[in-house]
Amino acid sequence: MTAALLAGVTFVAFLILFLAPGDPFAALLGGRTLAGPEREAAYDALGIPRTWYGQYLAWMGNVLHGDFGVSLRTGQPVARELVASGARTLFLTLGSLLVTLAVAIPIGAYAAVRPASRRAWALTMSAYVVSALPTFWLGYLAIYVFTRQLGLFPILSGTGGPQEHAWLYAALPVVLLGLGSGALSEVVRYVREEVARVMAEEYVRTARAKGAALWRHVYKEGLLLPVAEIVASKMPFVLSGAIIVEQVFNWPGLGRLAWQAAQDRDYPVIMAITLAAAVVVRLGSFLHRAVYVAVNPRASHE
Numbered sequence: 502m503t504a505a506l507l508a509g510v511t512f513v514a515f516l517i518l519f520l521a522p523g524d525p526f527a528a529l530l531g532g533r534t535l536a537g538p539e540r541e542a543a544y545d546a547l548g549i550p551r552t553w554y555g556q557y558l559a560w561m562g563n564v565l566h567g568d569f570g571v572s573l574r575t576g577q578p579v580a581r582e583l584v585a586s587g588a589r590t591l592f593l594t595l596g597s598l599l600v601t602l603a604v605a606i607p608i609g610a611y612a613a614v615r616p617a618s619r620r621a622w623a624l625t626m627s628a629y630v631v632s633a634l635p636t637f638w639l640g641y642l643a644i645y646v647f648t649r650q651l652g653l654f655p656i657l658s659g660t661g662g663p664q665e666h667a668w669l670y671a672a673l674p675v676v677l678l679g680l681g682s683g684a685l686s687e688v689v690r691y692v693r694e695e696v697a698r699v700m701a702e703e704y705v706r707t708a709r710a711k712g713a714a715l716w717r718h719v720y721k722e723g724l725l726l727p728v729a730e731i732v733a734s735k736m737p738f739v740l741s742g743a744i745i746v747e748q749v750f751n752w753p754g755l756g757r758l759a760w761q762a763a764q765d766r767d768y769p770v771i772m773a774i775t776l777a778a779a780v781v782v783r784l785g786s787f788l789h790r791a792v793y794v795a796v797n798p799r800a801s802h803e
Contacts, residue, residue: 503783510779511772518768519553570769579773587777590754593674594739598732600679601688609692625689632686636742639681640749643673674750682742684735695727733789736782
């Protein structure tokens with residue numbers, strides 16, 4: 502099932518790139534576009550099938566052997582660029598998810614326990630407002646305030662800059678993506694609804710009457726399962742938000758690499774990033790299932 506899904510994603514992406522106007526060989530020929538016999542001769546010289554489905558099958562065959570091709574823009578192996586940029590994006594996305602959970606879970610749980618509280622209402626509305634703000638606007642605002650005005654964070658360009666400031670510089674994009682990717686309000690709402698639902702269950706009310714610790718009865722169904730589900734469902738939105746954040750902060754990750762590849766029509770890089778993003782989203786779904794089975798072992802037989 503997973504293999505068919507990944508094949509379908511790459512097939513659709515390849516078909517869109519094939520139907521898009523332009524010639525990927527123009528980047529190799531100094532902007533000169535080939536047509537007719539010259540184009541066919543170039544295909545034969547490079548060992549590229551002339552039909553689009555032949556090209557896709559050739560690319561897929563190379564991928565199955567671990568060969569993602571060579572970047573048309575840099576001439577470097579795509580796998581090398583994918584690993585280097587993917588590590589930075591992985592750090593950015595995982596860090597932002599931790600920020601989202603660290604902020605959203607307490608707000609959602611508090612709002613479920615104190616639904617009529619003004620403080621709960623204010624915290625919930627604040628999370629909704631922050632999530633609704635455009636990510637690029639928050640990014641430029643954070644750069645202006647924290648680097649230009651307050652001087653708290655260094656400004657780096659690309660991969661350059663002092664190494665001792667790299668982790669400090671990463672704090673801004675990580676926090677911004679964690680608060681402004683749109684996942685914050687969803688996690689708050691989901692946790693609030695699930696915790697309130699579980700606390701209304703009969704066994705929880707019985708435990709409350711006996712004076713037992715409620716969170717021991719609530720955290721599995723009210724927190725662990727909902728958080729795993731919402732994280733898995735929001736993974737594509739976090740990845741799409743990472744593209745914007747990486748552009749704003751000049752962060753050399755997969756999002757910035759994808760943007761540059763799209764500008765230069767670097768098809769091998771675009772296809773590799775599409776496949777990598779599909780794999781990450783699928784892994785998020787597997788994570789949700791693994792947590793669900795760990796909490797409820799009977800689900801493994803379903």
